[in-house]
Amino acid sequence: MSKLNIELTINGKKRKVETTTSTRLLDLIRDDLHLTGTKEGCGKGECGACTVIMNGELAASCLILAPQADGAAITTIEGIGDDKYLDPIQEAFIETGAVQCGFCTPGMILAAKKLLEENPHPDEEEIKRGISGNLCRCTGYQKIIDAIKLAANRLSSSDSGRGKKDA
Amino acid sequence: MLKSYVGKNVCKVDAQDKVTGQALYPDDIYFEDMLYLKIKRATHPHAYLRRIDTGKAEKLTGVVKIITAADIPQVKNFGLIIKDQPVLVGVGQKMRYMGDALAIVIAESKEVASQAVKLIEVEVEELEVISDPLRAMEKDAPLIHQDSNVLATHYLKKGDIKKGFTQADIIAENEYRTSTLDHVPLQVEAGVGIYDKKSGVIKLWVATQWLHDTQADIAQSLGLSKEKIRIIQPVIGGAFGKKEDISVHLHLALAAMETKRPVKLTYSREESMIAQSKRHPFIIRMKTGVTNKGYLTACQVEVIGDTGAYASSGPAVVHKGMYHCTGPYNVDNVSGVAYTVYTNNTYCGAMRGFGTTQMAFAYESQMDILAHQLGINPVQFRLQNAYDIGSSTPNSQRLTHSVGVKETIKGAAVMAAWKEGSP
């Protein structure tokens, strides 16, 4: 367990952090960077609560060692939106009742973000597959699926608006 | 007058904090100078603890203190209904399931605490492990606690069960079994504790479904007045019954008092599954009588609920299941017995439905079996037996208002376009 320094970009900000070879990325994010929106539900990559976006891909931060994130760009839930600016996905989660206990919500929103970036118009089956790595015990998933549909509609209508302006 | 807010889809008051990651769950609370706890758990499901040696573990750099039962002779057992659960199992005492706590390791980091747990040496005298409640009920089975392994027996008697079966043309008799379930709230048990030297108050940030009762149980176990235990509710990451029982609370309180520093304890998922409450697996033997015209006449039920190593809510869960044995149907003659039985399995407590979820599997399977035997549409069969205002439950509670069961049957059938003749 030797110490080392790593540098990573987290939610757009460059950070230098001292860590150890055995520290998990999840612990670095929570304990050292104090970004506690990223949750631990199982510690084994089974539940998706610790999901972050790392270099553009969804990642279970409990399965990644901190040194592996050296030089990486990472987005956590705190980088998606805040009280002043909510991402349309976050807004949709609130409006559709997709949030119950909320523990899966940060990981779920990051999974939805990634899904909609790759596929702006997912059908129900594609949404289900897109969030299938994220467990939720409260909602039965239906309202989460509804939220992602709503966000997709809103995002695509604002996209087309912008498209017209550009043209 | 039309209502402005009741009956409306108002957004959840806490949703914004939750979608932005700002909501603070127990494990999200940090203090300067905080210590981390890990629990050394039982090494055998049923054994006397003969020796516990924390010497090697204590020598590990970063270990602040290891608390064993010998350090806390004044601390009493805890439990929701019966105080049968030890805070720490001491030498000469019994461990009764794999979740029993033997020692609290307090260290400067999570890693050190985990390493230290592995260095604690334990010697035990193994006893017969009772995993099957039917074995637990046998006369020659070793006792898990001081008294009988049958912790509680409850009865149900309404009408004349013999007469009820005499009136029946068809009788269905079957045995049903349900499995041990974990609630799997996404947030595992966790909490933070601080001891305030000046006031002598222990502050705990731990999720609980039952703030004041948890406070009372902690206080009686520690021999303190309730005012000395202050629980502040963090955001709760799901519960479903699993956060009714004490988990990290007492260990946090003891460690906070001992070290006078902030302490945190977070279970692993594995620890949560092994140590913390479950849904009771039920064995249900049910005999139901019905006339040729499809009217229920009798329901007899025997329930065996495996409550595992400790009572928790068990005595209440198992008989509440029995009290719901007919479902929402008129049955004049009912007889039942419910046994709550200790085993060396993980203890079982409250989980969504509190015994009635298990029972519904039995009574609604019976209804289906009888409908098929009678050749009556299952919707019609349910409708003609369902409660109305004035009906009486297996406990002879007369229903005086709000009995919409027939509307639910009709409502579901209409939505599903259930046609006469279709199954």
Place this chain on the structure above:
Amino acid sequence: MKKRGRGIATIMFGFGYGEGFPDHSIASAEIEEEGKILIRTAAADVGQGILTTISQISAEVLKVKPEAIQIIPGDTHLTKNSGSSSATRQTFFTGNAVKEASEGLLSNIYHYASIEFRSNHVELGIKGGYIFRKDNPNNQLSYWELAERVKARGDNLKAESSFFPHTDKPDPETGQGEKLYVAYTFVTQIIDLEVNTDTGIVEVLKVYTAADIGKAINPKNVEGQIEGGTVQGIGMALMEEQIIKEGITLNPDLTGYLIPTSMDTPHFITRLIENEDSEGPYGAKGIGEPATIATAPAIANAIYDAIGVRIYDLPITPEKILKALKEKVKFTSEGWLGL
């Protein structure tokens, strides 16, 4: 081959602790600074939304926006006992306590306003956090202005209520009693599913739910309870089992102990039956636990409908289905069944 089946289950659930066990909720309502009304309750929001329910109830009584209702987070030293968030009891118990406390606060508002306005209660009206004389609506006082004046009198604008309904302890020999539970919630579910007879895998397709809940304070949240409870029921019916052998758990993780994922979610069709005839706030009853109870039997009955075999022990895993199908063929070929 895929075979379709349909099953029904109807359930009841007596909510509250019942059985003579003391069961009560205490709540208080007071005028806070900055346009807020403060509710104190220890009711735990485990995600079901009781805090939202409370804010709607109090807002309804006091005719203010739900955003004006501030709820102090549960704290043994700042809130009084509201019982547990279990037994499907919070909407009924704490909901009633909050409603009564809010009504008590409103009655104090009328009392002190009638002194200020030198009028009778009947001559007063309320709207949007203001109390006014009906004959001169411009002559109005906000709740907060009124609270200042009441404070100047050495009094304060607050009210507390404890909701503590009686239930009977059942006879120990017979389990009989006049009133065991405060009330019952009823639910019927009809479930359509598909069984793959080659793999034994069951796919739940549609769940029709009709729930007698008295009144939905927040219909979307009630739906959320039903959907979440149903999916837990799907887990119980088809996959969940903590396997404990000789006291040792063999599957203490989420790879060994499977819970439903988004791929297991069926299509939901839900109807809320609202007769508003319960003693709960605005006629509401609880839904938390009843939401999960009908699912497992409805699935078991639908599997029987699909493939003609009945499984008596949960969970109904693919292995059990395949074994039962094999035995059914055996029995049939030997002439025991299907004659």
